[in-house]
Amino acid sequence: MSRKIGIVGSGLIGRSWAMLFAGVGYQVVIYDIEAKQIESALVDIEQQLKSLEKNGLLRGKLNSSQQFACIKGTNKLEEAVRDAVLVQECVPENLELKRKVWKGVDDIAGPSTIFSSSTSTFLPSLFSDHLKNKKNIVVSHPVNPPYYVPLVEIIPAPWTDPAVAKKTRAIMEEIGQTPVSLSKEVPGFVVNRLQYALLNETWNLVADGVLDVKDIDKVMSDGLGMRYAFLGPLETTHLNAEGFVDYCDKYANTIYSVSKDFKPLQKWEGPQVGEIAKQLENMVPKDKLQERRNWRDLALTKLSQLKKSL
Numbered sequence: 650m651s652r653k654i655g656i657v658g659s660g661l662i663g664r665s666w667a668m669l670f671a672g673v674g675y676q677v678v679i680y681d682i683e684a685k686q687i688e689s690a691l692v693d694i695e696q697q698l699k700s701l702e703k704n705g706l707l708r709g710k711l712n713s714s715q716q717f718a719c720i721k722g723t724n725k726l727e728e729a730v731r732d733a734v735l736v737q738e739c740v741p742e743n744l745e746l747k748r749k750v751w752k753g754v755d756d757i758a759g760p761s762t763i764f765s766s767s768t769s770t771f772l773p774s775l776f777s778d779h780l781k782n783k784k785n786i787v788v789s790h791p792v793n794p795p796y797y798v799p800l801v802e803i804i805p806a807p808w809t810d811p812a813v814a815k816k817t818r819a820i821m822e823e824i825g826q827t828p829v830s831l832s833k834e835v836p837g838f839v840v841n842r843l844q845y846a847l848l849n850e851t852w853n854l855v856a857d858g859v860l861d862v863k864d865i866d867k868v869m870s871d872g873l874g875m876r877y878a879f880l881g882p883l884e885t886t887h888l889n890a891e892g893f894v895d896y897c898d899k900y901a902n903t904i905y906s907v908s909k910d911f912k913p914l915q916k917w918e919g920p921q922v923g924e925i926a927k928q929l930e931n932m933v934p935k936d937k938l939q940e941r942r943n944w945r946d947l948a949l950t951k952l953s954q955l956k957k958s959l
């Protein structure tokens with residue numbers, strides 16, 4: 650069986666995928682439309698792998714030089730796609746571009762190559778209806794930064810062969826990610842549906858003056874999020890009573906009556922955008938965003954080490 654992976658688009662997400670696939674010895678070929686992006690991706694990947702190894706954080710089964718030796722760049726789409734077991738598309742979030750890129754891949758690929766898109770927002774049916782191998786399309790949606798946060802949502806189009814979604818899941822497990830398989834495409838997939846439910850309520854609570862930005866974020870980072878890093882919301886309910894049925898007996902009325910108090914859906918526009926931005930920039934000035942991202946990545950690494958040790 651082929652051990653080749655094609656990566657199309659060598660930005661932030663393409664680089665992470667390349668490192669994850671190389672970690673277990675896949676031969677990874679990265680293609681990008683910009684030659685200098687490929688060069689900088691290879692330099693960046695080598696540096697990242699070395700630094701992860703130095704700090705004891707390297708994933709996968711091989712050392713950093715062995716992993717890097719598995720990754721090559723090309724400026725020919727064909728070299729990334731031909732005979733690949735899976736092509737991971739990581740081009741910018743633009744529907745027309747995704748349709749065009751997949752058509753280019755489809756013209757070259759054989760019938761058994763999996764077509765896997767990293768899109769955060771587009772349903773797979775929107776960019777695969779015109780492909781001859783459309784039964785091979787899935788979305789494999791990672792969470793940023795994928796090297797540190799293992800979840801991947803796998804989403805089929807209505808015409809995706811179930812065996813393709815199943816094989817994609819197995820590959821994601823093999824590289825050490827945590828796949829969940831949606832039975833069908835739904836707008837926002839699941840990660841963003843849950844995230845938006847939470848974001849909508851934070852917007853409304855700030856609008857109502859109940860908490861300021863700093864404190865509402867603490868409710869997650871020092872409250873609910875502490876649990877949710879280990880247990881999902883449903884298992885949390887199961888443990889917070891004598892099982893889920895008891896939880897429903899005790900709390901169903903409360904959940905219903907509090908939820909009826911939720912404000913109608915608001916669009917994120919108007920003066921509150923500036924107000925929230927001002928408070929966030931007091932917490933993290935814009936010239937300190939990268940510093941804070943580095944701290945986030947370190948914290949996520951330590952969390953994943955803790956989770957593995959439990």
Ligand code: NAD
Binds near residue numbers: 683686743768793
């Ligand atoms: P990016 O802008 O960092 O990288 C995109 C790369 O694609 C660039 O190197 C660009 O040169 C290249 N590219 C553009 N047109 C191309 C073409 N026709 N052929 C080949 N390469 C081309 O973008 P990113 O943040 O890595 O996002 C990539 C995808 O991953 C998007 O669909 C995005 O929604 C998804 N995603 C992003 C995140 C995130 O937080 N950044 C998280 C999950 C999913």
